[in-house]
Amino acid sequence: MTELGLQVYSPFYNSPHNMMYGVIFMSLFFGTLFILFMFIGVVFSVYAVFYFLLKPKKRREIVLLPLDENCGDVRGQLSFLFFESSLFTGEMKAVVVDMGMNNIQREICEKICEENGVKLIYPEKITEVL
Helix, strand or coil: CHHHCCCCCCCCCCCHHHHHHHHHHHHHHHHHHHHHHHHHHHHHHHHHHHHHHHCCCCCEEEEEEEECCCCCCHHHHHHHHHHHHHHCCCEEEEEEEECCCCHHHHHHHHHHHHHHCCEEECHHHHHHHC
8 A cells, every 4th residue: 555655544554653652652651660669669668767767676565455244255355455466566565454344254354364464454453554
């Protein structure tokens, strides 16, 4: 068709002119992605450096978990408490406060607290712990 002086415009026709625009578009696209990921990496690196420089050396945290007879699953509550305490760095003290648990819940709670070294106290004794 180019013999007649007509130029073919087809999405399937790969002329050097059309391929040049594709190369330019792809290089701009992937170059932008590279710069974006590089920027995210630099921001995260700066965040990590400042996090380790500015975090306190020793933290002492006390977590109070009040449980009453409406709390539902005592084992689930305590396992979540131990999971959270494993995420903290530094010294953490967990205390379970009996706010009116029934006998079955109290027995389960006492058993789990003994196994994991957690205090089970009544509301009147909170000032002694703090």
